[in-house]
Amino acid sequence: MTALIKLENVTKHYGTFQALSKINLDVKEGEVVCVIGPSGSGKSTLIRCINLLEEYDLSGKIIVDQILVQKGKNLKNVRAQVGMVFQSFNLFPHLTILKNVMLAPIKAKGLSAQVAEKIAVDLLNKVGILEQAEKYPAQLSGGQQQRVAIARALAMEPKALLFDEPTSALDPEMVGEVLDVIKNLATTGVTMIVVTHEMGFAKQVADRVIFMDAGQIVEQGSPIEIFNTPKEVRTQNFLKAVLNH
């Protein structure tokens, strides 16, 4: 089976600073990959390259569903296939919750308003926010906003979802409700790459865990391999630091 998302030799420089260094990664369809690692290790940069929110150096290649990710006509198709959920939600503050979810299917996919609304209502129901559909983002809690953001990404019916530290901006009591939604998603067969600091969550849902440091993939494997028997010293040190505080 070919990979849905394929990174070949991906490097990314900000000026002289190297954020990613020769990353090779295949993500199969339906696979749930969690990316862990210290701050500044390049985790976010990695997934932001996949939908080209960050441009990567020309020496590398990213292929999503057999389309090369680069500027131009095809980028729209890539982005339609790959949904993204941000740390800071980034809901559109001038639109209602319902409109936030309906907008992209109408504007980017050309669906009619009725069809888009039906999809949006279904998804809001699924993430448990349907009662708030006519409210504006600022009227919702952080956890609720993040659930709306997930529904918004799902409305495009993407093949893959990218999560960029989806719970890092949340108050602790709201982390659970968002993680529950993501866990449920993981069982639906959608491909996911989740950058996270929630080790328990990663252990539970990941098919594969990737540990990154200094712009490199240091080690990868099943949750049991990474969390119970890490091979690399850097992985061991990192896990020691985050699990024993």
Next chain:
Amino acid sequence: MNKSSLVVFKVILLCFIWPFISLAQNTESPIIVGANIGNVPWEFQDTTGKFVGFEIDLVNEIGLLLDRKIEIINIPFNGLFAAVQSGRVDIAISSIGITEKRLESMSFTQPYYDSDQSLTTVKGNGIESLNDLRNQIIAVDTGSTGDIWATENKQKYSFAEIRRYEGLAPAMLDVVIGRVKGYISDIPALLYYTKDKPNLVVVERIPTGGRYSLMMGKNKPLVSQANKAITSLKLAGVINDLHAKWFGALAEDTTSTVRVVPMPATDEGLILDFVDTFLNTDVFMQTYPMLIAGLVVTIQLGFIAIIAGLIFGLLFALSKLYGHKAIQVAAKAYIDIFRSIPLLVLLIIIFYALPFVGLSFSPFNAAAVALTLVSGAYTAEIFRAGIEAVPQGQFEASEALGLSYKNTMVEIILPQAIKIVIPPLTNNCINVIKDTALASVVAMPDLLKQATQAQAVAANPTPLIAAAVIYLMFLLPLVLWVSRLEVKFRRGSR
């Protein structure tokens, strides 16, 4: 600061202080004379920048007789009336004709020059007399005797339009450009002005029986003192000598340049107080239609400039932010240039200079273009700031959803940016409407122009006060609205 620049600094400082030192030495307060400098040969600047001319000489002679120092200040013709009435100047000169209207609120000394109006045009443009001006546009000075005559005779000669300028030089420039066919103004000034310009010609004398005199505040003691001085100067032949000096020949004996004539009787019994001067109901009712006509022009001009400026501004803001490199540079250049250039300068360039490269605008269009260019530059910066104030995450979320650039802008960014920019945009609109008043210099009959003309014709500043009230009436609500919005948005953003 090194030593030599210190010396330069001291010299400059001395230059500024010098006039005050010399003023302080003169115990008697000087007579302040307001003059429309540039009105040849009555009052103008010679090549060294000194004020010279027939009337300058005359007031200096009067100053000598009265043993008072004379101080000349430069005031445009249509500003002289308010300057006298408010007491900012003691005497106004500028070949001001005695009219009954003016005598209602001003005093004049006996006249010292008999004049008529005249028609001046470019040689060989087919205009030989007033009768050739049917359906043509003519030029006058705002509120002058020529303006009054042309307005009264507009129907008789079927003038298409009377354009009102702020003095001889801009009016004649437009005659040369050809946008107006003739200039109606005082004959002595035009004979003097055209004598060394072979392409210009005074083609007709228009007998109006005008008589020039010194204009002063109503029944001020200085009026009779100055009148006596003029009598003495006439008897001594001094004024006729001035005539010879400035016109090359002595005046005829029957003229008021030579003969002592009675002082024109000021309307007695009616000493105008503050209310009659500045809030005169009769004058207001009389000039109200003119002001409303001006208001309509102001609103039209403001509206066009604001809408076009918004479109321009948005396009340039987007070009500067997201255009190709060359377009970005061009947009930045446009924005920087038009924010730096004073609107008045731009107006004058567009109206008076562009015709020489084949681009001739009507006054309204010239004003609309200038206002739009400047307003567009400011609006662009406002939009740019507004767009940049939308968080980066909004762009990313929109892009990540696969929305096109256009959809991102139209659906996501601009709706948020517009809320941010509404207060500064409204402020800009207020400025544009206020700036329409500058279009007076290109002979456009906006509210201010109509008001200055009305006050010169009525010899009463009430129309200016009325214009101020009208500006206030429709700008003040906007100003208050912006303040409310700003408070509201500040609360909204916590």
